[in-house]
Amino acid sequence: xxxxxxxxxxxxxxxxxxxxxxxxxxxxxxxxxxxxxxxxxxxxxxxxxxxxxxxxxxxxxxxxxxxxxxxxxxxxxxxxxxxxxxxxxxxxxxxxxxxxxxxxxxxxxxxxxxxxxxxxxxxxxxxxxxxxxxxxxxxxxxxxxxxxxxxxxxxxxxxxxxxxxxxxxxxxxxxxxxxxxxxxxxxxxxxxxxxxxxxxxxxxxxxxxxxxxxxxxxxxxxxxxxxxxxxxxxxxxxxxxxxxxxxxxxxxxxxxxxxxxxxxxxxxxxxxxxxxxxxxxxxxxxxxxxxxxxxxxxxxxxxxxxxxxxxxxxxxxxxxxxxxxxxxxxxxxxxxxxxxxxxxxxxxxxxxxxxxxxxxxxxxxxxxxxxxxxxxxxxxxxxxxxxxxxxxxxxxxxxxxxxxxxxxxxxxxxxxxxxxxxxxxxxxxxxxxxxxxxxxxxxxxxxxxxxxxxxxxxxxxx
Amino acid sequence: xxxxxxxxxxxxxxxxxxxxxxxxxxxxxxxxxxxxxxxxxxxxxxxxxxxxxxxxxxxxxxxxxxxxxxxxxxxxxxxxxxxxxxxxxxxxxxxxxxxxxxxxxxxxxxxxxxxxxxxxxxxxxxxxxxxxxxxxxxxxxxxxxxxxxxxxxxxxxxxxxxxxxxxxxxxxxxxxxxxxxxxxxxxxxxxxxxxxxxxxxxxxxxxxxxxxxxxxxxxxxxxxxxxxxxxxxxxxxxxxxxxxxxxxxxxxxxxxxxxxxxxxxxxxxxxxxxxxxxxxxxxxxxxxxxxxxxxxxxxxxxxxxxxxxxxxxxxxxxxxxxxxxxxxxxxxxxxxxxxxxxxx
Numbered sequence: 001x002x003x004x005x006x007x008x009x010x011x012x013x014x015x016x017x018x019x020x021x022x023x024x025x026x027x028x029x030x031x032x033x034x035x036x037x038x039x040x041x042x043x044x045x046x047x048x049x050x051x052x053x054x055x056x057x058x059x060x061x062x063x064x065x066x067x068x069x070x071x072x073x074x075x076x077x078x079x080x081x082x083x084x085x086x087x088x089x090x091x092x093x094x095x096x097x098x099x100x101x102x103x104x105x106x107x108x109x110x111x112x113x114x115x116x117x118x119x120x121x122x123x124x125x126x127x128x129x130x131x132x133x134x135x136x137x138x139x140x141x142x143x144x145x146x147x148x149x150x151x152x153x154x155x156x157x158x159x160x161x162x163x164x165x166x167x168x169x170x171x172x173x174x175x176x177x178x179x180x181x182x183x184x185x186x187x188x189x190x191x192x193x194x195x196x197x198x199x200x201x202x203x204x205x206x207x208x209x210x211x212x213x214x215x216x217x218x219x220x221x222x223x224x225x226x227x228x229x230x231x232x233x234x235x236x237x238x239x240x241x242x243x244x245x246x247x248x249x250x251x252x253x254x255x256x257x258x259x260x261x262x263x264x265x266x267x268x269x270x271x272x273x274x275x276x277x278x279x280x281x282x283x284x285x286x287x288x289x290x291x292x293x294x295x296x297x298x299x300x301x302x303x304x305x306x307x308x309x310x311x312x313x314x315x316x317x318x319x320x321x322x323x324x325x326x327x328x329x330x331x332x333x334x335x336x337x338x339x340x341x342x343x344x345x346x347x348x349x350x351x352x353x354x355x356x357x358x359x360x361x362x363x364x365x366x367x368x369x370x371x372x373x374x375x376x377x378x379x380x381x382x383x384x385x386x387x388x389x390x391x392x393x394x395x396x397x398x399x400x401x402x403x404x405x406x407x408x409x410x411x412x413x414x415x416x417x418x419x420x421x422x423x424x425x426x427x428x429x430x431x432x433x434x435x436x437x438x439x440x441x442x443x444x445x446x447x448x449x450x451x452x453x454x455x456x457x458x459x460x461x462x
Numbered sequence: 463x464x465x466x467x468x469x470x471x472x473x474x475x476x477x478x479x480x481x482x483x484x485x486x487x488x489x490x491x492x493x494x495x496x497x498x499x500x501x502x503x504x505x506x507x508x509x510x511x512x513x514x515x516x517x518x519x520x521x522x523x524x525x526x527x528x529x530x531x532x533x534x535x536x537x538x539x540x541x542x543x544x545x546x547x548x549x550x551x552x553x554x555x556x557x558x559x560x561x562x563x564x565x566x567x568x569x570x571x572x573x574x575x576x577x578x579x580x581x582x583x584x585x586x587x588x589x590x591x592x593x594x595x596x597x598x599x600x601x602x603x604x605x606x607x608x609x610x611x612x613x614x615x616x617x618x619x620x621x622x623x624x625x626x627x628x629x630x631x632x633x634x635x636x637x638x639x640x641x642x643x644x645x646x647x648x649x650x651x652x653x654x655x656x657x658x659x660x661x662x663x664x665x666x667x668x669x670x671x672x673x674x675x676x677x678x679x680x681x682x683x684x685x686x687x688x689x690x691x692x693x694x695x696x697x698x699x700x701x702x703x704x705x706x707x708x709x710x711x712x713x714x715x716x717x718x719x720x721x722x723x724x725x726x727x728x729x730x731x732x733x734x735x736x737x738x739x740x741x742x743x744x745x746x747x748x749x750x751x752x753x754x755x756x757x758x759x760x761x762x763x764x765x766x767x768x769x770x771x772x773x774x775x776x777x778x779x780x781x782x783x784x785x786x787x788x789x790x791x792x793x794x795x796x797x798x799x800x801x802x803x804x805x806x
Binding site for chain 1: 539542543548550551554556563568570572
C-alpha cells in the first residue's frame with residue numbers, strides 16, 4: 001500500500017494527511033513515497049524520529065530553530081530531475097545550474113542549523129565544493145550566470161560586445177560576437193557540468209534529507225495538534241485504548257458534540273461485533289483501519305495508548321460507492337473481496353480484516369450461513385478480524401457488543417439531535433447469541449411517519 | 463519628457479495598446495530608454511502571452527524589448543533562453559506558464575529579450591509584490607488587452623495608453639474612443655477590503671448588502687440577467703459583475719429605474735458602448751471598479767496599418783484638450799533626440 005491508495009481507501013486518512021503542514025514539494029514527494037512498514041523495529045525507528053522532535057520542541061530554543069528551518073524549507077525546490085540529469089552527464093543549462101547553486105547554498109544554511117539541533121537521523125552532506133564551483137566571485141548568494149571569471153576569453157568577448165554596442169557597428173558584427181560568446185558559454189557549461197558530476201550523489205542526498213526533515217517536522221506538529229499517541233508494537237494482541245477518529249471528532253466538535261473514545265483488543269482470531277443501529281460499529285471499524293494504517297506508515301495514532309501487531313495487509317470490506325460505478329452489485333463486490341482475502345490468507349500473509357455487516361445485502365438465512373462460514377475460516381487460520389453484524393449467529397466465537405442505549409428515560413424526548421448523548425459506544429464481552437432488537441425504536445426516534453410505524457409494528461407482532 | 467519622470471513615482475505601471483499597431487512596443491522601448499540614466503531599480507514583465515508573439519501561423523515578427531544594463535526582467539524559461547544579452551538569474555518562480563516557469567533575471571549588458579509573464583491577475587499582483595525582494599522601485603508591465611486574457615493590466619498603479627490611427631482613422635472618433643477608455647480606467651475604486659473580497663469571486667453576479675456581505679444571485683451569465691426570476695435587488699442595489707459588462711447588462715440595470723451602484727472588475731471587462739455607458743450614468747447610476755488606476759500619458763501612432771497617416775500635431779492637440787494629460791508621438795520624439803540613438 002502506498003499513501004495514495006491509503007488516501008483513496010482508508011476513511012479519515014486524507015483528513016490526517018491534509019493536516020500535515022509540509023513546506024516543500026520535495027517533502028510532499030517523500031510523503032507520497034513512504035513505504036508501508038511491516039517490521040516492528042522499522043516502524044519504531046521511524047516513529048522515534050518524530051518522537052525526538054516532539055521531545056526537543058518542548059524546549060523554546062529548539063522550537064525556535066525548528067521554525068527557522070521550516071521557513072528556509074519554503075525555499076526548497078524539488079530539483080531531483082535536474083540532479084539525475086547531472087548523473088547522466090547531460091550539460092545543464094543556466095536555470096539548472098542556478099537551481100543546483102540555490103540548493104547547495106540553502107542546504108549549507110539549513111545544515112548549519114540542523115547541526116546545532118544534534119539530530120542523529122539527519123545528515124546533510126557538506127556541499128562546499130559545489131558552492132565553490134558555481135560561485136567564482138565568492139559572494140555566497142544564490143544568483144547565477146556564466147561569470148566572466150570562468151574564462152579570460154569570455155571576459156574579452158563580453159568587453160568587446162559592450163564596446164561595440166556604443167559604436168556604429170553593424171548588426172552582423174554584433175551577432176558574430178554574440179555567437180562567439182555563446183560558444184564560449186557552452187564550453188563553460190560543459191566544464192561546469194563535468195566538475196559538478198561527482199557531487200550529484202551529495203546533492204541528491206542533501207535534497208532528500210531536507211525534504212525528509214520537512215516531513216518529520218510536519219509530523220511532529222501534527223501529533224501535537226491532533227493529540228496523537230506514540231504506538232508500541234507487539235507480536236500478540238493489538239490493544240487500542242480510547243481510540244478516536246480525528247475527522248469525525250472535528251466534525252462533531254463543530255456541532256458542539258463530543259466523540260466518545262472506545263477501547264478494544266484485537267486478538268489473532270475473529271471477533272463478532274453486534275449492536276443496535278447508530279451505535280458506531282462502522283465508525284469503530286474505520287477508526288481501527290485508520291490507526292493501523294497510520295502506525296504502519298510511521299505516524300503517531302489517535303488513541304490514548306496503542307499496542308499494535310503489524311500486519312502485511314489491511315483488508316477493509318465496507319460499502320464502497322466505487323462498486324456501483326464498476327458495475328458490480330454490492331453483494332458481488334463483497335464476495336469478490338472475500339475471495340481475495342481468502343487467497344491472501346492462504347498465501348500466508350498476516351492480515352487485519354475488518355468487515356462491516358457481512359452479507360447484509362442478501363436474505364437472512366443464507367446471509368447467516370455466509371457469516372458463519374467466514375468466521376469458521378478466519379478462526380481456523382487465526383486471522384485478526386472484526387466482523388459487525390445484525391444477524392443472530394450461534395456458532396461459538398469471541399463476541400463483543402456495543403453497549404448502546406443508556407436509559408430509556410420517559411421524561412426526556414430523544415430525537416435525532418440529542419440521540420448521541422444517550423448512546424454508550426463502548427464495547428462489552430457478550431455471551432448471548434441474540435442481537436439487540438432496537439431498529440424500530442431508533443426509527444421512531446428518527447421521526448418516521450406514524451402511519452408507517454403502525455404498519456411495521458403490526459407485522460412485528462405477527 | 464515629463465511623463466517618464468512620472469513613471470518612477472509609481473510602484474507599478476502598465477503600458478497598454480488600444481489596438482494592434484498603436485505602437486505599444488515602441489512606447490515601452492522608449493520609456494525604458496529614457497530610464498537608462500535613472501537611479502531607480504526598474505523591473506519589467508508582461509501579462510501572459512501576447513497573441514502576436516506566439517503567432518506561428520502568420521509568422522509575424524515577435525516584438526522584442528530592449529533592456530538596458532541593471533534592469534530586472536521577468537520572462538518564461540523559453541524566452542529566457544532566447545535572450546540576446548548577458549543576464550544573471552536571481553530566482554526561478556514556481557509559477558508555471560504555458561512556456562515554462564518564470565525566470566527573474568538582471569541584465570548585465572544591454573540587449574533584447576522577449577517578455578512573457580503570469581497569465582492571471584493574481585499572478586501579476588503577486589509577482590509585483592515579490593519583486594520588492596530585489597529592491598525594485600518600479601515595475602513596468604507590458605499589458606496585453608484581450609478579452610481572452612485572465613489577467614488585466616488594471617492591477618498596476620498607473621497606466622500609459624498607446625492609441626493611434628489603427629483604432630480609428632477619424633480624429634474626433636479616435637479622441638472619443640480614447641476618452642471613453644480613460645473614463646473607464648479612472649473609475650472610482652471600491653474600498654480596499656471590499657476589493658479583496660470581490661477579487662476572490664471568479665464569476666457570476668453578486669449583490670453586496672449594507673454590511674458588505676456577498677450574495678450570489680445565481681445568474682449563470684450576464685446574458686441571462688433579464689431572464690432571472692428572482693428580484694436581483696433583494697439585497698440592495700449594489701451589484702458586482704465578475705465577468706464582462708455588456709450593453710445588455712447595462713441596459714437591463716438602467717431600465718429598473720433604481721439608482722444602481724455597479725461594481726466591475728476593471729476597465730478591460732467593459733464591452734458596452736459609450737452611448738449605453740453614458741445613458742447608464744445619466745440615469746443616476748454609478749460604476750466603480752476594484753482597482754485604483756491612473757492614466758499618466760497617452761502615446762500616439764499616427765500611421766495606420768493600411769498606410770493612412772494622420773496629422774500628428776492635430777491629433778496630439780485634439781487628444782490633449784479632451785484628456786488633460788500629456789500626449790506624445792514617441793517616434794517623432796526619438797527622431798529629434800540624438801541622445802536616444804540606439805541599436806535596434
